[in-house]
Amino acid sequence: MLSPAELERYARHIVMKDIGGAGQQKLKNAKVLVLGAGGLGAPVLQYLAAAGVGTLGIVDDDTVSLSNLQRQVIHDTGQLGEPKVASAAEAIVRLNPNISVKPYPQRLAGHNVMSLVSNYDLIVDGSDNFTTRYLVSDACFFAKKPLITAAVGQFDGTITTLKPHENNADGQPNPTYRCLFPDQPQDGLLPTCAEAGVLGALTGILGAMQAMEVIKEITGTGQGLVGRLMIFDARAFRMETIRYRRSPANPLNGDKPKSWTEMLEAA
Numbered sequence: 001m002l003s004p005a006e007l008e009r010y011a012r013h014i015v016m017k018d019i020g021g022a023g024q025q026k027l028k029n030a031k032v033l034v035l036g037a038g039g040l041g042a043p044v045l046q047y048l049a050a051a052g053v054g055t056l057g058i059v060d061d062d063t064v065s066l067s068n069l070q071r072q073v074i075h076d077t078g079q080l081g082e083p084k085v086a087s088a089a090e091a092i093v094r095l096n097p098n099i100s101v102k103p104y105p106q107r108l109a110g111h112n113v114m115s116l117v118s119n120y121d122l123i124v125d126g127s128d129n130f131t132t133r134y135l136v137s138d139a140c141f142f143a144k145k146p147l148i149t150a151a152v153g154q155f156d157g158t159i160t161t162l163k164p165h166e167n168n169a170d171g172q173p174n175p176t177y178r179c180l181f182p183d184q185p186q187d188g189l190l191p192t193c194a195e196a197g198v199l200g201a202l203t204g205i206l207g208a209m210q211a212m213e214v215i216k217e218i219t220g221t222g223q224g225l226v227g228r229l230m231i232f233d234a235r236a237f238r239m240e241t242i243r244y245r246r247s248p249a250n251p252l253n254g255d256k257p258k259s260w261t262e263m264l265e266a267a
């Protein structure tokens with residue numbers, strides 16, 4: 001149940017007919033794992049904490065550096081050198097002491113990804129490399145967990161929601177990440193954030209969109225981005241959406257999809 005203080009804190013949600021007290025209780029009961037406490041993870045964590053998501057897990061093995069603060073707004077100058085999971089946890093508790101925060105100061109890898117995602121209702125990918133994105137999407141496929149993933153460039157970003165363990169309105173399985181991006185780019189093919197740069201506010205926009213998708217998924221509000229990739233161009237401030245479908249060509253689909261062990265061996 002929501003306490004009197006929580007009723008006041010979340011009053012602007014509760015008066016909305018699409019969320020209400022029942023939706024707010026769903027948020028309180030939800031467990032969300034956020035991968036990365038950086039440019040995308042920062043606004044995701046802040047908005048989910050403010051919204052009252054009851055348990056937030058944070059996975060990140062990095063520490064706060066001065067160059068992070070241009071976009072990773074959950075951290076501040078006084079926290080330089082701290083583990084990002086600790087810095088983010090401190091900020092969340094200051095914002096909303098009702099939230100249970102579970103920090104995981106570790107790098108996501110094949111040996112720990114399944115145990116991490118299996119303990120949460122929904123996963124948010126705010127990582128900055130393709131290796132992690134493919135690893136997480138495969139893990140969520142096998143664990144049957146919804147995944148909201150986003151990525152940013154210098155002035156552009158993308159976001160989609162993945163629920164391949166469910167069927168669409170036509171009774172067909174929803175697509176996987178590998179249906180959208182069949183081939184993982186080679187390491188070093190694309191420049192990193194440190195090499196190319198990124199507009200700080202852009203990560204705030206895409207991270208806030210991820211938080212919005214999480215809240216919609218938990219409360220059952222509106223239409224999610226399943227089977228749709230939203231592309232945002234910050235230079236022109238233009239958005240467009242492309243649709244994509246399940247593809248039998250990727251190794252997770254077909255009559256005999258690969259097992260999680262086989263996917264790890266191939267990674």
